[in-house]
Amino acid sequence: MKLAFATALMASTAAAFSPASVPSANTALKMSAVETELYTFEKSEEIFAAAKELMPGGVSSPVRAFKSVGGNPVVFDRVKGAYAWDVDDNKYIDYVGTWGPAIIGHADDEVLDAVKATMDKGCSFGAPCLLENQLAQKVIDAVPSVEMVRFTNSGTEACMGMIRLVRAYTQREKVIKFEGCYHGHADSFLVQAGSGVATLGLPDSPGVPASATAATLCAQYNDIESVKKIFEDNKDEIAAVILEPVVGNSGFIKPDKEFLEALREITTENGSVLVFDEVMTGFRVAYGGAQEYFGVTPDVTTMGKVIGGGLPVGAYGGKREIMELVAPAGPMYQAGTLSGNPLAMTAGIKTMERLEQPGVHEELERKSKMLIDGIVAAAEKHGHEISADCAGGMFGWYFTKGPVKNFQDATKADPEKFGKWHRMMLERGVYLAPSMYEAGFMSMAHTEEDIKRTIEIADEVLSQL
Numbered sequence: 016m017k018l019a020f021a022t023a024l025m026a027s028t029a030a031a032f033s034p035a036s037v038p039s040a041n042t043a044l045k046m047s048a049v050e051t052e053l054y055t056f057e058k059s060e061e062i063f064a065a066a067k068e069l070m071p072g073g074v075s076s077p078v079r080a081f082k083s084v085g086g087n088p089v090v091f092d093r094v095k096g097a098y099a100w101d102v103d104d105n106k107y108i109d110y111v112g113t114w115g116p117a118i119i120g121h122a123d124d125e126v127l128d129a130v131k132a133t134m135d136k137g138c139s140f141g142a143p144c145l146l147e148n149q150l151a152q153k154v155i156d157a158v159p160s161v162e163m164v165r166f167t168n169s170g171t172e173a174c175m176g177m178i179r180l181v182r183a184y185t186q187r188e189k190v191i192k193f194e195g196c197y198h199g200h201a202d203s204f205l206v207q208a209g210s211g212v213a214t215l216g217l218p219d220s221p222g223v224p225a226s227a228t229a230a231t232l233c234a235q236y237n238d239i240e241s242v243k244k245i246f247e248d249n250k251d252e253i254a255a256v257i258l259e260p261v262v263g264n265s266g267f268i269k270p271d272k273e274f275l276e277a278l279r280e281i282t283t284e285n286g287s288v289l290v291f292d293e294v295m296t297g298f299r300v301a302y303g304g305a306q307e308y309f310g311v312t313p314d315v316t317t318m319g320k321v322i323g324g325g326l327p328v329g330a331y332g333g334k335r336e337i338m339e340l341v342a343p344a345g346p347m348y349q350a351g352t353l354s355g356n357p358l359a360m361t362a363g364i365k366t367m368e369r370l371e372q373p374g375v376h377e378e379l380e381r382k383s384k385m386l387i388d389g390i391v392a393a394a395e396k397h398g399h400e401i402s403a404d405c406a407g408g409m410f411g412w413y414f415t416k417g418p419v420k421n422f423q424d425a426t427k428a429d430p431e432k433f434g435k436w437h438r439m440m441l442e443r444g445v446y447l448a449p450s451m452y453e454a455g456f457m458s459m460a461h462t463e464e465d466i467k468r469t470i471e472i473a474d475e476v477l478s479q480l
């Protein structure tokens with residue numbers, strides 16, 4: 016998530032929670048009667064201070080800067096399995112997993128060996144290679160809606176290709192997205208759609224022309240009436256309905272199955288394309304993504320993260336009839352110098368080989384559930400309001416009573432509490448996403464011991480929050 020809520024987040028949390036209100040290591044030690052030794056971050060501080068002089072905000076992607084939780088980020092040195100180590104040699108149980116791709120664990124030996132072997136043949140061909148066929152076949156076999164696929168280098172690129180495709184296919188311009196869903200940083204998706212501007216399509220970032228978002232209409236997640244209203248007001252003009260089939264960019268929000276089914280129905284009735292943006296959920300909530308998990312098949316799917324196994328890959332795919340519009344099979348132009356490069360294809364294939372084994376996603380969901388149940392029990396024990404949920408290897412919790420059904424509900428969670436919680440977990444060795452509007456990610460490498468330790472640390476932190 017990155018930009019869609021960044022501005023709102025900074026505004027809403029900066030006043031409530033500045034780094035100064037984060038308990039320092041020493042204060043926290045005094046507050047806590049518990050034995051956990053707190054980390055210190057001297058080298059991270061030094062490197063990040065230098066980074067801020069070199070790159071805007073010191074980072075290559077905004078949410079990494081910890082703006083919405085306060086304090087500075089830690090600078091990573093290396094990752095392996097379920098763990099990350101920072102430059103001060105602090106070890107973390109990592110539930111960010113490089114924002115989703117590390118589903119089989121970081122720096123998996125099989126993936127690394129395969130990538131090294133491929134690298135000996137060259138990093139990029141810019142020409143067809145067999146590895147593309149192999150990964151394409153795996154994607155087509157896995158994802159119910161996909162009959163043909165185009166590889167890109169990121170989820171953003173996949174979504175940019177997808178929106179052009181649905182417009183080309185339907186010869187309509189307007190699309191419906193949902194408040195709180197992120198589809199990468201292309202102009203037409205950067206619509207905040209807060210309450211007052213719910214369907215006006217006002218741009219969310221300076222630099223985005225109003226004309227670029229004028230055809231982006233926003234509805235409320237899990238609220239089919241808000242979708243119906245837009246269809247009624249824009250008869251025969253809606254090219255597509257685009258959504259995260261489980262939201263991971265406003266925290267973690269599950270759809271009602273009936274909501275997905277109603278979207279399937281209304282798009283079919285109106286000759287519009289249903290698009291699931293499975294950049295985050297694809298191969299993570301189930302091998303076939305959220306469409307397999309909920310049994311609702313869209314027309315077009317966007318993918319990313321997991322299919323690159325840690326290297327940059329995105330993809331969009333769907334019905335053959337739609338995909339054959341993409342150049343050079345058809346007239347809709349979209350291209351990429353490094354798209355389908357052999358290194359990324361290899362990491363993706365090796366990752367998918369592990370994920371297609373039976374029972375993987377059931378095991379991921381069992382571990383996600385163990386984690387959220389433990390966190391909820393600890394929070395309730397210490398008198399904190401909390402609501403939590405999970406699907407496969409994806410989970411989240413909010414410091415609010417819930418239920419959280421849409422972005423508006425998510426904004427009721429307590430940002431100040433989240434900021435303190437985040438820093439205190441970090442100081443004790445648990446690396447969580449630095450925003451209450453991000454989901455958490457479980458991997459095959461996390462052990463029950465890791466999860467139990469996380470819950471113990473959470474119990475300690477929640478007793479002091």
Ligand SMILES: Cc1ncc(COP(=O)(O)O)c(C=O)c1O
Pocket residue numbers: 016114169170171172174197198199200259263264292293294295319320329
């Ligand atoms: C659902 C969804 N779509 C698109 C994107 C954009 O992907 P990328 O960051 O690879 O450009 C993201 C990124 O988090 C995402 O979660």
